[in-house]
Amino acid sequence: MDGRDGMRAADADREVVADRLRVALGEGRLDLHEYDERVQRAYAARTYAELDGLLTDLPPVAPVERSALSPLTPAAPPSVGDQPAPVARGVTARWLADVWFPYLRVIAIVVTIWAVTSLLSQDLLYFWPGWVAGPWGAVLVVRTVSGLAAKEPQRQAIKRQRRRERKKAKRATNPNETPPTP
Known part of the structure; x- marks a missing residue:
């Protein structure tokens, strides 16, 4: 691991990932059991690579240009028409x-x-x-x-x-x- 992946994550980074997982739960992308497991792993994560691994199968929440500061920066969930999340x-x-x-x-x-x-x-x-x-x-x-x-x-x-x-x-x-x- 080199670069950002090997760097230690801060509590604020863990909170951002937990917030993104909450959004994914609200959108119906995760069930409660999987959400619980991922949140536990997020709070136990030590590096950015461990945190990024929790979000790899979830769609990004912002266009690339809006999240230039960090791939973990939260944004509003994408809207798909006027349909509520399942x-x-x-x-x-x-x-x-x-x-x-x-x-x-x-x-x-x-x-x-x-x-x-x-x-x-x-x-x-x-x-x-x-x-x-x-x-x-x-x-x-x-x-x-x-x-x-x-x-x-x-x-x-x-x-x-x-x-x-x-x-x-x-x-x-x-x-x-x-x-x-x-």
Whole structure:
């Protein structure tokens, strides 16, 4: 290795590569598992060659003349028409589960309470769980549509990944700290 490839990379260079990988995740070029692996390798990289190797199969984010300072300089992701970047199915499914499961649990509980009280009274009582399910469900439908349109599942996945990275970095800086026992 000669020239730039053999030179030691700085923390700022690692951050630039991690940001580019985040963009690739948002564009749907990487899945969460591959993104996680590459980010770990980016933060462990020592040289520019190791960092460049993490981006070789990804398209450049800027024309060559705009990135003359460094091939690692971030830029805005290329736009392909007005189509949004594809979202990994697992990310969207997890986000939908986070949004809808509390609602489904509560509705199951209130419908069960209504059914038990109807059985005990031996009469079909007024279906009051509709007053819980209807408005809350309408709010969740609006939240789901607006969240999918605003790419909320991707943002949530990136936030989750950042939290994991911070925890790993914190563990790396405090190796003598013992984890709590269950």
